[in-house]
Amino acid sequence: MCGIIGYIGYRNATPILLEGLYRLEYRGYDSAGIAILSDSRIKVVKTAGKIKDLEKLVKEEDMIGSSGIGHTRWATHGSPTDANAHPHLDKTGRFAIVHNGIIENYKELKSELQTEGVHFTSETDTEVIVQLISKYYSGNLEEAVARTLKRLDGSYAIAVLSTEEPRKLVAARLGSPLVLGVGEGEMFLASDVPAILPYTRKVVYVEDREIVVIEESSWWVFDINGNYKTKQIYFVDWDSSMVSRGGYKHYMLKEINEQGSVVRNTLKGRLKENNIDLSELEIEKELIHNIDKIFIVACGTSYHAGLVGKHLFERWAKIPTEVDIASEFRYRDPMISPKSLTIAISQSGETADTLAGLREAKAKGSFSIALANVQGSTITREAHRTLYLKAGPEIGVASTKAFTAQLSALYLLALWFADVRNTISETQKEAIIRELWQLPYHIEACLAFAPQVKELAQKYYHYSNFLYLARGINYPIAMEGALKLKEISYIHAEAYAAGEMKHGPIALIDELMPVLVLVPRDRLYAKVLSNIQEAKARKAKLIAVATEGDDAIKSFATDILYVPEVPEEFYPIVNVIPLQLFAYYVADILGREIDQPRNLAKSVTVE
Numbered sequence: 001m002c003g004i005i006g007y008i009g010y011r012n013a014t015p016i017l018l019e020g021l022y023r024l025e026y027r028g029y030d031s032a033g034i035a036i037l038s039d040s041r042i043k044v045v046k047t048a049g050k051i052k053d054l055e056k057l058v059k060e061e062d063m064i065g066s067s068g069i070g071h072t073r074w075a076t077h078g079s080p081t082d083a084n085a086h087p088h089l090d091k092t093g094r095f096a097i098v099h100n101g102i103i104e105n106y107k108e109l110k111s112e113l114q115t116e117g118v119h120f121t122s123e124t125d126t127e128v129i130v131q132l133i134s135k136y137y138s139g140n141l142e143e144a145v146a147r148t149l150k151r152l153d154g155s156y157a158i159a160v161l162s163t164e165e166p167r168k169l170v171a172a173r174l175g176s177p178l179v180l181g182v183g184e185g186e187m188f189l190a191s192d193v194p195a196i197l198p199y200t201r202k203v204v205y206v207e208d209r210e211i212v213v214i215e216e217s218s219w220w221v222f223d224i225n226g227n228y229k230t231k232q233i234y235f236v237d238w239d240s241s242m243v244s245r246g247g248y249k250h251y252m253l254k255e256i257n258e259q260g261s262v263v264r265n266t267l268k269g270r271l272k273e274n275n276i277d278l279s280e281l282e283i284e285k286e287l288i289h290n291i292d293k294i295f296i297v298a299c300g301t302s303y304h305a306g307l308v309g310k311h312l313f314e315r316w317a318k319i320p321t322e323v324d325i326a327s328e329f330r331y332r333d334p335m336i337s338p339k340s341l342t343i344a345i346s347q348s349g350e351t352a353d354t355l356a357g358l359r360e361a362k363a364k365g366s367f368s369i370a371l372a373n374v375q376g377s378t379i380t381r382e383a384h385r386t387l388y389l390k391a392g393p394e395i396g397v398a399s400t401k402a403f404t405a406q407l408s409a410l411y412l413l414a415l416w417f418a419d420v421r422n423t424i425s426e427t428q429k430e431a432i433i434r435e436l437w438q439l440p441y442h443i444e445a446c447l448a449f450a451p452q453v454k455e456l457a458q459k460y461y462h463y464s465n466f467l468y469l470a471r472g473i474n475y476p477i478a479m480e481g482a483l484k485l486k487e488i489s490y491i492h493a494e495a496y497a498a499g500e501m502k503h504g505p506i507a508l509i510d511e512l513m514p515v516l517v518l519v520p521r522d523r524l525y526a527k528v529l530s531n532i533q534e535a536k537a538r539k540a541k542l543i544a545v546a547t548e549g550d551d552a553i554k555s556f557a558t559d560i561l562y563v564p565e566v567p568e569e570f571y572p573i574v575n576v577i578p579l580q581l582f583a584y585y586v587a588d589i590l591g592r593e594i595d596q597p598r599n600l601a602k603s604v605t606v607e
Ligand code: F6R
Pocket: 299, 300, 301, 302, 303, 345, 346, 347, 348, 349, 350, 351, 354, 397, 398, 399, 400, 483, 484, 487, 602, 603, 604
């Protein structure tokens, strides 16, 4: 969950590394550092704190050199201190390393090295790697790295710099992402593509157990046993303007506002006038006919999208669907048959638990589809097929546009399955397609209410607890709204299925517990209304997200946010917009670090 970067070429590495670290900061932001090779020695500047703190320190030093490595940290072993910040040097100062991952056997390795007289200067697991490289070095850096990697248990993406071979960087991965950027007379390494987008769009995805060597004008990849690998260069279809804030105060606000066009992009080419075309998936119709069960596996926001997906697959395609939090799924020994389909949903495509869930399902014979946003990410290489979300880079740690893209992809997939399995009529199909075309406009209509949501945030930001209620297909949206509020404003918020209130949580309700309720005019409208009355009778302040034109709600709710009228299945995608905005404005009023909430990281590559 840290970010690493490396550069070798003809320019000064320092600004390139710093800019890359800013773009990787979403991966971790408790400490940061860079190492530069300058005048035949390695210079390191590192500090606890954010990249801007590092940048201040770097300005005070003479950090000029044409190769270097950098790191932004999300602490796992050792607290976020200057000493534990990366890069780490070996005892001779000839080797420097940055690392993303966890070395599980570091304690044994550390005591072995200590008995050999190595003195450690940090509490990290990473330092053992660089000390081992130093121990094994006998004239060839990549060989020393390969020998070291054979001794490690755990996960890593590393980049290594050495005074011994100054015109070379060596990197490797196992379980943590790593890309190589191919430039003209310069090469880049990074945890993620956005870090190198200003310089190159040509990338090579490094695979597990591969070692890559870069020089200014050449690169090569081999496996841990020294066998050379042929690798493909991919052209990334993101550009660097996509990773700027574009005048918005936060990435999150920009990404919330992009959702109309994001959904258009997800649907583009896949939704035809009166039909749906997912031939890109290259899945035989027979396979779809034979699916007897769907397992959806995901974490966090992606899990909430999966919960909406369950309603769609069951309602439209008549396929029983289970949705699991990936960290639970992987250990519960699910009853997967070869006729089952596993859908793994992940924005980053690197979430360790989701990957483990996918592997578990595949090992049990399930066919698999990934819904992923990041091109070339691990999940896209491991699932049998990938349906890309096409949301563009999501930088804000709190996921927003990837969520609406996930919902859109699930609408497409469920509709396609229903069509192939003949579980909906032509008329139903055409009505759904018409609605899908309208979705971006509905989202844009919701976004236009941002000023009202902001006013509401002013009224409610000082409360310490919130309840979010909904029923049916909107219950996952209540969960998502509560998660958004928690993670960026640090206000406690809990979601409940509205019908469950009287079985316990109603005891919490008083005038200090605002209740945000999703009450669209759908089949469950009357049911939700009675739940609202129960809460109102206990003096709760009620914020209702209701359907435009619903005047009846006025006599129940303290405040109302309206969304456009849509068929029941599409309320999730419109209802989530005001909830995202509400969380955003509350957090902004409270002065929170919205794009980088405390303790979180964008992609969770550790278990
Ligand atoms: C919340 C959030 C997280 C992610 C979760 C899964 O706003 O962003 O809950 O949804 O960590 O991440 P991906 O989708 O990358 O697997």
